[in-house]
Amino acid sequence: MKAIVITSPGGPEVLQLQDVEDPSIRDDEVLIQVAATALNRADVGQRLGSYPPPKGASPYPGLECSGTILAVGSSVHRWKPGDQVCALLSGGGYAEKVAVPEGQVLPVPEGVSLRDAGALPEVVCTVWSTVFMMSRLSPGESFLIHGGSSGIGTFAIQIAKHLGVRVFVTAGNEEKLAACKNLGADVCINYKTEDFVARIKEETGGKGGSTLMMLSSQLASVWYDISVWCFDAGVDVILDNVGGPYLQRNLDSLNIGGRLFLIGFVGGAVTEVNLAPLLIKRLTVQAAGLRSRSPENKAEIVKEVEKHVWPAIAAGKVKPVIYKSLPLSEAAEGHRLMESSIHIGKILLIP
Structure with missing residues (x-):
């Protein structure tokens, strides 16, 4: 078969x-x-040599695909040759053929073409596992998505709105903000021209101010004075792939009992932060990748996705957002396009 090979770490x-x-x-x-x-952004990391595939995974990039089953292993019972499916992969999607554990395979959702289904598994499984399974985002709550026009963002907006959540997004230009608004986002913030913390406080009923509280605690005969800014309001859940530069502002943007979930560090993984808001506002900070999880854990996520998300897609409440489709041979051009960040939604490669 033909596949995209990373000949050495480097550019597209x-x-x-x-x-x-x-x-x-x-x-x-x-x-x-x-x-x-x-x-996916992880493909860029793999190309650069900073995000190698897990042990035993295909060396070729590509974390999701759609296609037709050619053959099944002896212990596979649900699937048969000829079935049209999409799948969550640990690697190998940039190829004409790929092998994948049966627990990571999904039927093509009703109302979605076979090709477009290739844009679903990674973003859907990432958002559902982090935002809903782990951070427990619930109807009536509020949710901030950084990078709302990305593949992750365009799906997250739709599924959150479908489930009765108030959605906030950040994006870098008016075209992207308009796209997010059209998908259902309630509050769209240009992070290049606005302070998203202040805007969130304004939109969630805060006064934009703060109260300085001095807490003292005794530990091993040493007194610590902690200065904490206690904000009036904020969102309940934040999904962030920026990392270090946004960490303090994310904490400041959360409501009492808020949850921050980190899925990437495109802005850097190191920062200095005041931890006091964690204590005062009873915040939770979590982080997780998807690629390195066990097949059993991935199968659990896929099962939950089919149960909870596939009906929403079949009902037309959630749709894949495709920016452009390119031949597999133009994978380098796809990476250049992704790294330019001008796209809205997903970029497909077609073998």
Whole structure:
């Protein structure tokens, strides 16, 4: 088969289409003829050499795909050759064929084309597992998505609105903000021209001010004075892939009992932060990747996604947002496009 090979760590030009061996399948796996795969920021990290695939995973990039099953392992019972599916991968999507554990395979949702389904598994599983399974975002709460026009963001806006959540987003230009608004976002903030903390406080009933509280605690005969800014309001859940530069502002933007979930560090992983808001506002900070999770954990997430998200897609409440489709041979151009950050939604590669 043909696959995109990373010839060495570097720029998009290191992505080369080459002839490689067909994947073999284990007893619990299926072999998929890929109809489409989608680009993710993690693919850029792998290309640069900073995000290697997990042990035992395909060396080729690509964390999701759609296609037709060609063969199944001896212990696979749900799927059969000819089934049209999409799948969450640990790697290997940038290829004509890929092997994947059966627990990470989903039927193509009703109302979605086989190709467009390739844009769903990674973003859907990421958002559902972090925002809903772990951070417990619930109807009536408020939710901030940084990068609302991204693949992650465009899905998160739609599913949150469908479930009765008030949605805030940040984005970097008016075109992206308009796209987020059209998808259902309630409050759209240009992070280049606005202070998103102040805007969130204003929109959630805060006065934009603060109260300085001095707390003293005795530990091992040492007194600590902690200065804490206690804000009046904020959102309940934040999904962030910026990391360090946003950490303090994210904490300041959360309501009492708020939850921050980190899924990336595109702005850097190191920062200095005042931890006092965690204590005063009873905040929770979590972080997790998806790629390195066990097959069992991924299968659990996929099962929950099929149960809770697929009906919303079938009902037309959530749709994949596709920015552009390119031939697999133009994977380098796809990476250049992704790194330019001009896109809205997902970029597909078609073998």
